[in-house]
Amino acid sequence: MAPGPGFSDEKNETLCESESTVYVHNPHLDGMKDDILYHFNLGTSTHNLPAMFGDVKFVCVGGSPWRMKSFIEYIAGELSLEDPKAEYPNICAGTDRYAMYKIGPVLSVSHGMGIPSIAIMLHELIKLLYHARCTDVTIFRIGTSGGLGLEPGTVVVTKQSVDATFLPRLEQVILGNTVVRSTDLDQGLAEELLQCSKDLGQFETVIGNTMCTMDFYEGQARLDGAFCSYTEKDKQDYLTKAYESGVRNIEMESSVFAAMCKLSGLKAAVVCVTLLDRQKGDQLISSHEVLHSYQQRPQILVGHLIKKMLQTSASVAVLDKKTVLQAPTT
Amino acid sequence: MAPGPGFSDEKNETLCESESTVYVHNPHLDGMKDDILYHFNLGTSTHNLPAMFGDVKFVCVGGSPWRMKSFIEYIAGELSLEDPKAEYPNICAGTDRYAMYKIGPVLSVSHGMGIPSIAIMLHELIKLLYHARCTDVTIFRIGTSGGLGLEPGTVVVTKQSVDATFLPRLEQVILGNTVVRSTDLDQGLAEELLQCSKDLGQFETVIGNTMCTMDFYEGQARLDGAFCSYTEKDKQDYLTKAYESGVRNIEMESSVFAAMCKLSGLKAAVVCVTLLDRQKGDQLISSHEVLHSYQQRPQILVGHLIKKMLQTSASVAVLDKKTVLQAPTT
Numbered sequence A, B: 001m002a003p004g005p006g007f008s009d010e011k012n013e014t015l016c017e018s019e020s021t022v023y024v025h026n027p028h029l030d031g032m033k034d035d036i037l038y039h040f041n042l043g044t045s046t047h048n049l050p051a052m053f054g055d056v057k058f059v060c061v062g063g064s065p066w067r068m069k070s071f072i073e074y075i076a077g078e079l080s081l082e083d084p085k086a087e088y089p090n091i092c093a094g095t096d097r098y099a100m101y102k103i104g105p106v107l108s109v110s111h112g113m114g115i116p117s118i119a120i121m122l123h124e125l126i127k128l129l130y131h132a133r134c135t136d137v138t139i140f141r142i143g144t145s146g147g148l149g150l151e152p153g154t155v156v157v158t159k160q161s162v163d164a165t166f167l168p169r170l171e172q173v174i175l176g177n178t179v180v181r182s183t184d185l186d187q188g189l190a191e192e193l194l195q196c197s198k199d200l201g202q203f204e205t206v207i208g209n210t211m212c213t214m215d216f217y218e219g220q221a222r223l224d225g226a227f228c229s230y231t232e233k234d235k236q237d238y239l240t241k242a243y244e245s246g247v248r249n250i251e252m253e254s255s256v257f258a259a260m261c262k263l264s265g266l267k268a269a270v271v272c273v274t275l276l277d278r279q280k281g282d283q284l285i286s287s288h289e290v291l292h293s294y295q296q297r298p299q300i301l302v303g304h305l306i307k308k309m310l311q312t313s314a315s316v317a318v319l320d321k322k323t324v325l326q327a328p329t330t
Helices: A049-053 A065-078 A115-131 A187-200 A232-244 A254-263 A288-329 B049-053 B065-078 B115-131 B187-200 B232-244 B254-263 B288-329
Strands: A058-062 A100-103 A106-110 A138-147 A155-162 A169-174 A177-182 A205-212 A247-251 A267-277 B058-062 B100-103 B106-110 B138-147 B155-162 B169-174 B177-182 B205-212 B247-251 B267-277
Touching: A049 A115, A058 A065, A058 A115, A058 A288, A065 A100, A065 A106, A065 A288, A106 A115, A115 A254, A115 B115, A138 A254, A138 A288, A155 A187, A155 A247, A155 A254, A155 A288, A169 A254, A177 A254, A187 A205, A187 A267, A187 A288, A205 A254, A232 A247, A247 A267, A254 A267, A267 A288, B049 B115, B058 B065, B058 B115, B058 B288, B065 B100, B065 B106, B065 B288, B106 B115, B115 B254, B138 B254, B138 B288, B155 B187, B155 B247, B155 B254, B155 B288, B169 B254, B177 B254, B187 B205, B187 B267, B187 B288, B205 B254, B232 B247, B247 B267, B254 B267, B267 B288
Parallel strands: A058 A106, A058 A138, A138 A267, A155 A205, A205 A247, B058 B106, B058 B138, B138 B267, B155 B205, B205 B247
Antiparallel strands: A100 A106, A138 A247, A155 A267, A169 A177, B100 B106, B138 B247, B155 B267, B169 B177
């Protein structure tokens, strides 16, 4: 944990046990007898967090609780960790703010819609991983989005999360003052996800910038909200500018996700499917079945990468074991 | 509906059937064959919205779906409209984004946490009320909050919703440009709610300003988030300044609720219970039972006012009928 106020975006590596610890940057936490993670209905004195979560290596987050339950069922099947027909209990069953599921090293958590909602969840998730003494954690946001210049159903892996003026930053107000945070994501992880899509060959995936907005209607230049004070041409001009700046999709959580994961040393990626091409429309007119199949794509992609990463680490473990066993004879 | 772009905060009264219509300000809506309210899983071509919702006179919104179900059960009992033990179906059962319940003239809708989440819901709710041709609608947000200088459990009826610099405004980004909207609420309605609390005599209620923030931890000067770069003194200084400016509680939705209700001509009030005194702590350490009983207070207060308003309008109807009946004889 960083020692005092005024932390920067850079990790304070000298104080950490290893490069891959989950960081909190809050000197007040150590002085607290108990830490209640209110919106998860969990706490350090009521739950044995290291025993419950110490083995977590992958966290997947997404807006919808149903989708995050479906992800844990899917990944359990993919990793052959449990009967895929089994019931997975909601770890946050005592609250309806978020839903959380776990299978082996994979945690799946819902975050609701918008920056404030995902930020509350991430504060408590980062503290949970810290209290549980997790290491080497990779985190993915799997979501839905509006696309720009892409066939609906295309998956976008975020290169940079940008704001509504196409700048890669998050403005946050702390004690009434505006603080700007970087929204960098792990480029290596993004490339690995692109490679996974090529391995799978099931759907189109691109790397591009993701615009993160505070509103779904006026904030994304939609013409179908309760209020709209601009023309179709104004909308098209704005979306064209976004496209020209490198934006390929629009959603509502990526910037604070990127900023908070960077601050806490979590290797992070944002993987969103585009449900429609915003230059062609605003309303989601595709059938329920089509939209449902699109929504499975980010989970298929992330599931494939998790499987691959676990297989690689298992091979490394076997290799390490062999080296140790061979050591006395050499 | 307002005729074109560039609408102001003022109602365009000349175009409306009566003063009490629910306004949308979007010239594009009339040209749409169908309007899909995606996050409600409702639409104008799939549902008969006037038949389903045309009689709505009161809308209650709150963050938690469980709380909004509990409210509809409570109000059904209060209004003697149905067996209070009956099951109320979730009208938005086809989605997990929001939950919606209805009994007689009362609609209860959840909105999740934070400005973006409630804004999506309000865009679709305002369109729903417009398509359903509702008139004379009063809307309440019943929520939870952190208090300033108040005994936990005190209910705050919002006078003005202010931002993190204590100004009564909402900044929104539209087509990349910042637009400032007023967050005025109905002062008469706030006074009526205060009177209801006096009638009830069950708990303390005050009228005060409500600070609406984008974040629960750093945005509200908490010392217990994953990140904290300020001291206890910095926190206390900030909260003291807030108190001195008139702020009595802090939550995360009131500003956009106030702004959007004002734009659409909905008479609106924000009624939040304080779960703790933020000048004395950050964590919610009260027992589940105590917190649960606090959370019932806004619904008791709003329930009482709805009952009172319905009784008054019933008396007026009886009076009108008498006048009509007496007319030929005078």
